[in-house]
Every structure is written in structure tokens, then in C-alpha cells.
Amino acid sequence: MLNTAPVTDADGGDRTLRLAFISAVVSLAAVFVAVGSTIPLFNIYRAEEGFTNAGISMTVVAYSVATLATLLVLGRLSSHLGRRPTSIASLVLLLLGCVLLLSVHDVGILVAGRFLMGLGAGLASSSLTAYIVDAAPARPAWLTSVASSQTVMLGLAVGAVVSGALVQFGPWPRELTFLVVIGLLLLSVALVAVSPETVTGTPGARRSLRPPVYVPARVRSLLPVAAAVFLATWAAGAFYQAFVPALVEDQLHTRSPLVVGLVFAAYMGPSVLGAPLGGLFAPATAQRVGMIGFLTGMIGIVTAIATGTLELFIAATIVAGTSQGIAISAATRGLLHGNTPADRAPTFSVIYLLSYSGATIPALIAGQLSNTFSLPQIAIGYGALALVATLFTAIGAQNPSTEAIGHR
Numbered sequence: 006m007l008n009t010a011p012v013t014d015a016d017g018g019d020r021t022l023r024l025a026f027i028s029a030v031v032s033l034a035a036v037f038v039a040v041g042s043t044i045p046l047f048n049i050y051r052a053e054e055g056f057t058n059a060g061i062s063m064t065v066v067a068y069s070v071a072t073l074a075t076l077l078v079l080g081r082l083s084s085h086l087g088r089r090p091t092s093i094a095s096l097v098l099l100l101l102g103c104v105l106l107l108s109v110h111d112v113g114i115l116v117a118g119r120f121l122m123g124l125g126a127g128l129a130s131s132s133l134t135a136y137i138v139d140a141a142p143a144r145p146a147w148l149t150s151v152a153s154s155q156t157v158m159l160g161l162a163v164g165a166v167v168s169g170a171l172v173q174f175g176p177w178p179r180e181l182t183f184l185v186v187i188g189l190l191l192l193s194v195a196l197v198a199v200s201p202e203t204v205t206g207t208p209g210a211r212r213s214l215r216p217p218v219y220v221p222a223r224v225r226s227l228l229p230v231a232a233a234v235f236l237a238t239w240a241a242g243a244f245y246q247a248f249v250p251a252l253v254e255d256q257l258h259t260r261s262p263l264v265v266g267l268v269f270a271a272y273m274g275p276s277v278l279g280a281p282l283g284g285l286f287a288p289a290t291a292q293r294v295g296m297i298g299f300l301t302g303m304i305g306i307v308t309a310i311a312t313g314t315l316e317l318f319i320a321a322t323i324v325a326g327t328s329q330g331i332a333i334s335a336a337t338r339g340l341l342h343g344n345t346p347a348d349r350a351p352t353f354s355v356i357y358l359l360s361y362s363g364a365t366i367p368a369l370i371a372g373q374l375s376n377t378f379s380l381p382q383i384a385i386g387y388g389a390l391a392l393v394a395t396l397f398t399a400i401g402a403q404n405p406s407t408e409a410i411g412h413r
Contacts, residue, residue, distance in 0.1 A: 025140035028196035033133040034160040035193040041164025045262035047250040062247040062372030064119040069365035071123025080354030083132035085210040091132040098125030139203035162274035169266025231336035236363035237394030238329040243364035272326040279330025288339040289402040295332025300395040342405035
């Protein structure tokens with residue numbers, strides 16, 4: 006088994022682990038700031054380069070497929086090579102993607118840049134989240150699941166809002182965002198480079214490339230409902246990436262890149278607030294409450310699109326975003342129950358595999374259907390997915406068992 010004892014010393018163990026925790030959280034946020042920063046630019050690419058909604062949706066698919074493939078193949082690599090080198094590699098991939106996106110005049114370049122971002126985000130999703138869990142303080146108890154699951158949402162929200170502001174008010178609207186993100190990623194590389202390693206690498210890195218698709222046996226019964234939560238909520242996140250920029254302009258009648266960023270952030274950002282609320286309840290109760298709220302928000306979103314009401318759209322988005330935070334955090338907390346350090350990276354790989362499957366498959370289907378159906382009709386399809394997932398969660402949610410059984 007891998008030696009996962011944290012690197013500590015008599016005088017500064019807590020301090021060095023605190024540095025590792027802060028560095029990992031900042032770096033994971035930076036990764037998804039980079040991912041979110043492209044959203045407000047989609048309408049510019051549509052207007053100036055003639056990109057279609059189907060083409061934009063393919064960039065979301067490319068990103069998600071790259072993330073899925075990286076998680077599937079490299080999900081355990083950090084347990085063998087160490088958290089630091091794999092985390093730095095993920096940041097470098099994001100840097101390459103941002104450099105490519107500095108000059109986008111063809112949809113193929115946008116797809117390629119997002120693909121590189123997906124590779125980096127996939128590697129970061131396993132290595133940096135495991136790094137966070139390794140170095141997180143014991144108290145408060147909810148901090149580990151919130152930091153590991155909601156830093157992603159916070160990064161996406163911040164990236165979209167800052168990008169929207171830079172695009173609308175700054176110089177070089179198509180380049181400045183990526184220059185800022187490149188600086189943030191370079192800072193993250195430096196932070197990780199000076200942080201302590203939290204695992205001792207062992208041989209077997211090549212064998213670890215075999216896809217690790219499992220969670221510990223003690224929480225396996227929780228997986229079907231967790232899958233429903235991840236699939237539905239991340240599908241809605243992909244919907245916001247691929248189609249909401251066009252919906253905001255075409256159905257809600259504003260061309261402001263900042264408004265696009267704020268609308269996207271209104272879905273992702275409140276998820277961070279919802280996560281601690283979920284910690285007040287048992288996982289099963291929190292998942293039910295979260296998914297019922299999520300469905301309510303999705304109904305409001307579909308209604309706002311049909312009526313062209315921006316205020317209702319934003320309010321419903323905040324409800325859906327807060328509620329998804331409750332549900333996602335609770336599902337993550339259940340799957341992490343009783344995990345050993347060696348279980349963490351594979352468990353997070355499964356979580357993100359399910360999440361990005363939810364982002365990829367509906368986006369691929371919706372992208373093809375966008376040539377035939379209107380965007381309001383596509384939104385109804387996402388609402389139907391939320392309804393099915395909510396019913397499944399309401400019926401099947403359960404709490405983790407306290408019995409200690411085998412890891413696999």
C-alpha cells in the first residue's frame with residue numbers, strides 16, 4: 006500500500022501542511038477560473054467569427070471529454086508520483102490552453118484550447134482535490150468536502166465574472182482575460198512548488214494508468230443516487246456554458262459580457278454557500294432538500310426563458326445554484342465517509358467521471374439538436390433531466406453505513 010503519511014516535523018508540521026492546503030485550494034480555484042474565463046467570450050466569437058451554437062457546444066464537449074479521459078487514465082497518478090508534480094503538470098496544461106486561446110479566429114482553435122484546458126482540469130481534479138484532502142485541518146469537519154467540491158464552483162464563478170468585466174470594460178477584450186489567467190496560473194505553480202509533499206511515491210505508476218472506476222465498498226450503495234445528483238447538476242452547468250450566453254442575448258435581450266458572466270456565476274457561485282448548509286443535515290436529507298430546490302430553480306429558469314424575464318432567470322439561477330451546492334456537497338460527503346488516504350484519489354476520480362459524464366452526454370446531444378430545436382426547447386429537456394434525477398434522489402437517498410468493511 007502507498008505510504009500517505011503527511012510530511013510533518015516537530016516544529017513546523019502544522020504550518021507546512023497549512024501551506025500545502027492553501028496552495029492546493031488556490032491552485033484548484035485558478036484552474037477553474039481559467040475554465041470559466043472563456044464563457045463571456047462566446048458571444049463575441051459568435052458575432053465576430055460566425056461560430057454557431059452547435060460549434061460552441063462542441064467546445065464544451067471537447068473540454069469534458071478531455072477531462073473524462075484524463076480522470077479515467079491518470080486519476081491515481083498523483084498517489085505514485087506525488088501530489089506536487091502532478092498538480093504542477095495540470096497547471097502547465099492550463100497555461101498551454103490559455104496561450105492557444107490568445108488568438109481565436111477559427112472554432113477549431115477554440116476547441117483545441119478547451120481540450121487542453123480539459124486535460125489540465127482533469128488532472129487537477131484528481132491530484133489537487135486529493136492534495137486538499139491530505140492537507141486539510143481536522144476542524145471544522147465540513148471543510149474538507151466543501152473545499153474539495155466547491156472550490157471548483159467558486160473558481161468557475163470568479164473566472165466568468167472577472168472575464169466578463171475585462172471583456173466589457175478593459176482593453177484587448179479577446180486577449181486580456183487570458184493574460185490575467187496566465188499570471189494566476191504561474192503564481193499557482195510557484196505556490197505548489199514551495200509546498201510540502203503529502204504522499205510518498207511508490208512504484209506502480211504505469212499500472213495505475215489502468216482506469217480506476219471504484220469507490221470503497223462501505224459507500225458503494227450510495228453511488229446510484231450520488232450519480233443522479235452529479236449527472237443532473239453538472240449537466241445544467243454545461244448548459245450554462247454552452248447555451249446561456251446565446252440565451253442571454255437572444256431571449257433575455259442583453260449583449261453585455263459582464264451580464265453573461267454574472268448569470269453564469271449566479272449558478273456556480275451560490276453553490277459554495279449551499280455546501281455548508283448541507284452540512285447541517287445528514288447526507289440523505291441534504292441530497293433530497295438540495296435536489297428539490299434544484300428542480301424548483303430549473304422550473305423557474307425554463308419559465309424565465311419562455312417569458313423573456315431576466316430578473317426571474319437570475320433569481321431562479323441562484324436558487325438552482327445554491328441547491329446544487331447542498332446536493333453535491335452531501336453526495337461527496339457520503340462517498341468520502343470512512344475513506345483512507347489511499348482511497349481518496351480513486352474516489353474523486355469516480356466523482357468527477359460522473360460529473361463530467363453529466364456535462365458531456367447531454368451537451369453533445371443538445372448541440373446536435375440545436376440545429377433543429379430552439380434554445381427554449383433545449384432548456385425544457387434539461388429541466389426534464391432535473392425532474393428525473395430529483396425523483397430518483399427523493400426515493401433512493403440513504404446515509405452511509407457506520408460499519409467498517411473492506412475498502413473495495
